[in-house]
Amino acid sequence: MKVTEIRGHHVGFAPSPAIGNARTMIRRRDFLLLEIVTDTGKRGWGEVFSSPDAAAALIRTRYAPLLLGQPPRRYRALWEHMAANLGYDRRGPAMMAISAIDMALCDLAAQDLGISVAAMLGGGLRERVFAYGSGPFIAETDAPCAHYAAEVERCLAQGYRAMKPRAGVGPRADGNMLASMRRQVGPDVGLMVDINQAYSVRAAIASARHMEASELLWIEEPVEPEDIPGYAAVAAAISTAVAGGEALASAAAFRDVLVAGAMSILQPDLTVCGGYTGFMRIAALAAAFDLPIMPHVFGTIVNHQAALQVAALLPARRGGGPASYPYVEVDISSNPLLALQGDVRPNADGTLDIPDLPGTGLDLDAERLEPWRRESWVCR
Numbered sequence: 001m002k003v004t005e006i007r008g009h010h011v012g013f014a015p016s017p018a019i020g021n022a023r024t025m026i027r028r029r030d031f032l033l034l035e036i037v038t039d040t041g042k043r044g045w046g047e048v049f050s051s052p053d054a055a056a057a058l059i060r061t062r063y064a065p066l067l068l069g070q071p072p073r074r075y076r077a078l079w080e081h082m083a084a085n086l087g088y089d090r091r092g093p094a095m096m097a098i099s100a101i102d103m104a105l106c107d108l109a110a111q112d113l114g115i116s117v118a119a120m121l122g123g124g125l126r127e128r129v130f131a132y133g134s135g136p137f138i139a140e141t142d143a144p145c146a147h148y149a150a151e152v153e154r155c156l157a158q159g160y161r162a163m164k165p166r167a168g169v170g171p172r173a174d175g176n177m178l179a180s181m182r183r184q185v186g187p188d189v190g191l192m193v194d195i196n197q198a199y200s201v202r203a204a205i206a207s208a209r210h211m212e213a214s215e216l217l218w219i220e221e222p223v224e225p226e227d228i229p230g231y232a233a234v235a236a237a238i239s240t241a242v243a244g245g246e247a248l249a250s251a252a253a254f255r256d257v258l259v260a261g262a263m264s265i266l267q268p269d270l271t272v273c274g275g276y277t278g279f280m281r282i283a284a285l286a287a288a289f290d291l292p293i294m295p296h297v298f299g300t301i302v303n304h305q306a307a308l309q310v311a312a313l314l315p316a317r318r319g320g321g322p323a324s325y326p327y328v329e330v331d332i333s334s335n336p337l338l339a340l341q342g343d344v345r346p347n348a349d350g351t352l353d354i355p356d357l358p359g360t361g362l363d364l365d366a367e368r369l370e371p372w373r374r375e376s377w378v379c380r
């Protein structure tokens with residue numbers, strides 16, 4: 001099996017109404033879906049969710065020539081070759097480009113072996129993984145969280161037993177919102193919050209104290225991702241676990257966080273951290289510090305399917321929630337690119353089945369992307 005074509009599909013949509021977090025209102029969601037095609041006709045998929053246009057430029061100009069004609073089963077050697085060609089900055093869009101390529105190459109390498117990615121990477125530890133609903137999101141109104149109760153009711157009816165609303169409107173408002181959500185869901189549903197990098201250290205600590213009685217499993221991205229001392233100060237001052245890492249693009253970045261004692265739950269995103277190859281390095285680091293990993297996912301079905309594969313591989317840890325960690329994040333907003341193979345819904349026990357099929361078990365035809373396509377290109 002050899003790579004014969006690299007196809008980029010730029011897809012996106014405008015959430016209506018816009019969905020918000022404490023930092024920004026999301027009016028447009030754009031992705032690069034990377035399809036690597038081989039001489040056997042098999043295709044592998046990768047994704048970039050954060051900087052799709054910049055990553056695409058790097059793939060087309062710099063990496064495609066390195067990949068064409070290569071066997072996907074050399075994915076580790078190709079990862080090293082691409083990383084060595086990055087030059088100075090091994091984070092940001094350049095690592096996102098490598099991430100998408102590694103995702104697609106591993107998908108193909110596993111298909112070539114006739115096994116799942118999890119099986120190729122050593123074999124899964126579980127057949128199902130606990131899912132949590134990522135949302136509800138802040139609305140662009142005078143009462144930004146007034147719709148939360150109805151959305152939470154909808155999620156409970158869909159089978160979710162853990163939810164992560166967006167917070168960060170203000171410390172006291174956060175406390176009031178979580179207290180009313182805890183009353184609504186009862187003691188046995190897992191609740192966590194995402195601050196999306198918005199608070200100062202002082203405001204994050206104040207917010208955490210207002211929310212403490214609601215018994216959250218974690219507080220996510222309380223401050224800016226580069227502010228490791230700030231993270232450490234928040235972590236030292238509050239009793240709730242601090243989570244983060246979706247914006248970190250290397251094992252070295254996670255090493256700095258861990259050495260500083262700045263997070264107690266790590267959330268690498270396959271489309272940011274170097275694909276499966278980068279993710280497994282971070283997983284080894286997390287194991288050395290005995291900290292749980294929750295794969296971060298906020299994109300299309302491609303990243304969702306890939307996250308299920310790595311979730312199969314992570315050791316179980318009791319974090320105080322309704323099930324042992326890891327949990328997999330599921331975007332509960334209206335997201336047609338997550339629903340490309342039908343709506344993602346948990347089982348009655350709040351879990352998702354992990355496919356044990358060649359690759360990631362994703363059978364995606366590029367024609368399905370047509371309604372959301374903005375642009376496409378091919379390197380051959």
Ligand SMILES: [Mg+2]
Binds near residue numbers: 220
């Ligand atoms: Mg987040």
